[in-house]
Amino acid sequence: MKLSVKSDYAARAVLWLSRHYQDGTARKVEEMGIAQGIPPKYLVQILIELKSKQIVKSVRGKEGGYLLARPPAEITLGDVIRAVEGEIFDSSAMTDPHCPTELRDGWRRVQRAVNEAADSLTFQQLLESSVEKEKMYYI
Amino acid sequence: MKLSVKSDYAARAVLWLSRHYQDGTARKVEEMGIAQGIPPKYLVQILIELKSKQIVKSVRGKEGGYLLARPPAEITLGDVIRAVEGEIFDSSAMTDPHCPTELRDGWRRVQRAVNEAADSLTFQQLLESSVEKEKMYYI
DNA sequence: GTCGCTTTTAACCGAGAGTTTCACGCGGCG
DNA sequence: CGCCGCGTGAAACTCTCGGTTAAAAGCGAC
Numbered sequence: 001m002k003l004s005v006k007s008d009y010a011a012r013a014v015l016w017l018s019r020h021y022q023d024g025t026a027r028k029v030e031e032m033g034i035a036q037g038i039p040p041k042y043l044v045q046i047l048i049e050l051k052s053k054q055i056v057k058s059v060r061g062k063e064g065g066y067l068l069a070r071p072p073a074e075i076t077l078g079d080v081i082r083a084v085e086g087e088i089f090d091s092s093a094m095t096d097p098h099c100p101t102e103l104r105d106g107w108r109r110v111q112r113a114v115n116e117a118a119d120s121l122t123f124q125q126l127l128e129s130s131v132e133k134e135k136m137y138y139i
Numbered sequence: 140m141k142l143s144v145k146s147d148y149a150a151r152a153v154l155w156l157s158r159h160y161q162d163g164t165a166r167k168v169e170e171m172g173i174a175q176g177i178p179p180k181y182l183v184q185i186l187i188e189l190k191s192k193q194i195v196k197s198v199r200g201k202e203g204g205y206l207l208a209r210p211p212a213e214i215t216l217g218d219v220i221r222a223v224e225g226e227i228f229d230s231s232a233m234t235d236p237h238c239p240t241e242l243r244d245g246w247r248r249v250q251r252a253v254n255e256a257a258d259s260l261t262f263q264q265l266l267e268s269s270v271e272k273e274k275m276y277y278i
Numbered sequence: 279g280t281c282g283c284t285t286t287t288a289a290c291c292g293a294g295a296g297t298t299t300c301a302c303g304c305g306g307c308g
Numbered sequence: 309c310g311c312c313g314c315g316t317g318a319a320a321c322t323c324t325c326g327g328t329t330a331a332a333a334g335c336g337a338c
Binding site: 167168169183184186187197198199200201202203204205 | 311312313314315316
């Protein structure tokens with residue numbers, strides 16, 4: 001069970017946009033891609049999916065680019081993952097009739113756990129966790 | 140993020156062996172495969188991995204087969220998944236230096252959540268959850 | 279209007295992992 | 309010794325992921 005790079009890329013992009021959320025100005029895909037080590041041509045696809053799920057907005061033309069559709073505090077890690085991947089923690093077991101129901105309940109239980117964990121983590125918190133760390137250095 | 144069928148198969152196999160744990164007699168892989176809807180030839184490979192992780196034992200020769208290496212109460216869902224897949228919830232983000240540390244901490248957090256969920260679920264509990272359900276019918 | 283900059287969309291492709299099957303060697307029980 | 313079922317490696321097959329290409333279209337400036 002491994003997380004796709006796509007989800008990681010998406011999260012990086014949103015986190016990066018979160019850092020620039022204050023100024024309310026759009027950022028170009030290319031800039032974002034280079035800054036975060038993401039192939040820009042690939043990043044485009046991801047951003048489009050994020051846009052269709054109302055997580056980011058876009059403006060066209062010169063001085064165009066992307067920006068968050070809502071404040072970082074209202075975007076959770078779960079939102080982003082679900083946007084690019086379907087349901088977090090999918091499994092063929094969920095639909096396979098051969099899978100015993102007891103086991104399916106088990107899978108659902110860990111599924112719920114990962115969902116709760118991902119949904120209780122906003123990008124605002126991620127930002128603050130970084131400044132939290134900087135404070136540590138002052139001690 | 141999706142669970143491989145392999146993990147599902149492994150869990151089904153262990154659950155099935157758990158049901159027959161009492162009699163302490165070995166069960167053939169063919170029987171198990173057919174009963175659980177798992178390609179027997181594939182199941183063999185899975186069982187070998189489970190055996191190398193001390194989750195099941197095997198006996199050879201006629202009347203040979205597989206049985207649990209320890210009671211169902213001492214086998215967790217996490218044990219089984221880790222046996223056939225490496226670490227549960229792996230991600231390239233964990234090692235990629237381009238991934239911001241704040242985000243990496245986020246990933247680790249959900250990783251911990253899924254690990255705890257999987258480790259706190261023993262096959263004994265899964266078995267009991269099924270009889271639990273039968274009791275529901277008596278109401 | 280049109281030129282240059284950007285996003286948007288769809289189609290495409292290579293690589294690699296996951297799944298499944300095959301063939302054959304080996305080990306123990308009767 | 310002979311049978312039966314585990315043990316193991318490798319071949320074939322499928323499918324998704326990661327990434328690229330190219331064309332279409334919106335927006336602003338001149």
